[in-house]
Amino acid sequence: MNFLNQIIQGVLLGGFYALLACGLSFMFGVMRIINLAHGSLAILAAFLLMGFCNYTNLSPFIGLLLVLPVMALLGWALQFTVLDRSLRAGPLIPVLSTFGVAVILDNSMFEVYGANSQSLGPNIGNLAYNSWNLTNTISIAQLDALVFVTAVVVLGGLQIILRYTALGRTIRATASDPAVVDLIGVNARMVYAAAAAMAMVMIGLAGAFLAMRNSFDPYAGGPQLIFAFETIVIGGLGSLWGTLVGGIVLGVAQNIGATISPHGFLIAGHLTFLVVLVARTFGGRIAWRALLPKRAAS
């Protein structure tokens, strides 16, 4: 029963990882940029939200109405100040420049907010600890359920936008061939800016939920970047629903690892990531296709 509980909690944790990873995955899918500032930007959103809550004494969920548009604007600005210029210099330069952004952000947040751990847990009242008890041993935290549902809504919404709206078609066309969309009247730089803004909204949501579920400090971005990376690699690059699957696999592995040993949480997650990575790279593509015919085809 305990084992089942760990799996359920792992699935819910997977929802958070999926939410954390979708901005990173989306930005890579559209702009071919590996955004190493991803985790730090999520922490920035968390601090912005904390600032809002401390100043107004309002709920973080109201604060999101302000913080998410601010994050979108930041994404827009990031595209024109950093990403666009680095992209023109070659595919590796964005890795360096976003790493630079991460360093600047981490240390600036340390300067402004200090080294103390913060949390928005106290600001969301009993949502922080309320749960539904399914059986004597299995209960589902309401916040975890909310995060999972949010992840599904974000991924589903993103898929609907990409498939059924004019903006989505433009984004997909630009991702497919940025030189050719120019020839049909699309300004690829503006599409990139829109994509960066959308990715930043997702990053903002992830940062907010991170702040509500856990504690965070100015240097907490790095580990979050790693979890997001592992989620994407496990789930398959460029696949939206794969991101959810990747998050769930990572979350379940971590929780099962934690049951086996107190140190098992991170180790099991990293091991699962490594196994998937090695299997994908060397494990015989034929065997992989036989196991997961759908993913291999995509």
Next chain:
Amino acid sequence: MNILSVENLECRHGLLVAVRGISFTMAEGEILALVGANGAGKTTLLRSIAGAHNPASGRVTFDGQDVTKLRAYKRVARGIALVPEGRRLFADMTVEENLRVAGAHGRKGTWDLPAVLDAFPQLKPKLKARSGDLSGGQQQATAIGRALMTNPRLLLLDEVSLGLSPLAVDQVYESLNGLMNSGTTIIIVEQDLRRAIAVSSRIICMLEGAIALEGASAALDREVITAAYFGLHRQTDTAP
């Protein structure tokens, strides 16, 4: 009034000069065939007119306005559309999505999805198909349709029949027929001389980045064009 005028255009790829000081003008409704061997500079010339390649010097004037420095997407809004060599469709998107995405960003006008499907009926059953899965002829039709969705006043067609079966080429030209009679100004790059002469009102033959021969299609015969194509008459031209 000339719709397009190209003056002393020079284009480079690094150190290589692909287009050497080309000048020509086009009247509205004219159909110009651009012929010449591989590497003569035809594609680079078309790309410079469309804005996909920055010329080193010279001027491109469209509809009385200098567009030399204008980015390609802004030229689309003025009415220049290029069907690129190799078709370059958005392979993971359906035919309909390829067409619609162009329609959403081009000029407004008479070309919309039903009009393009009327011109290229072979696309009707393929609307929901991934464009990457289509045959070469269907892909070329989609690429031309995609350019038409932006309602161009000047359509640039690069290597329409490259890599297509003779049957598919016939079909594409049959569909282009209506377009050519509709008054759209067209520059077409075509390797098949017989076809180039048949569809165009004027021919420019390029050789090593310059114009080797220019004239009304009806007045030129294949021997003269072939001689210019291979640079056979240059010796006599430049002799003292």
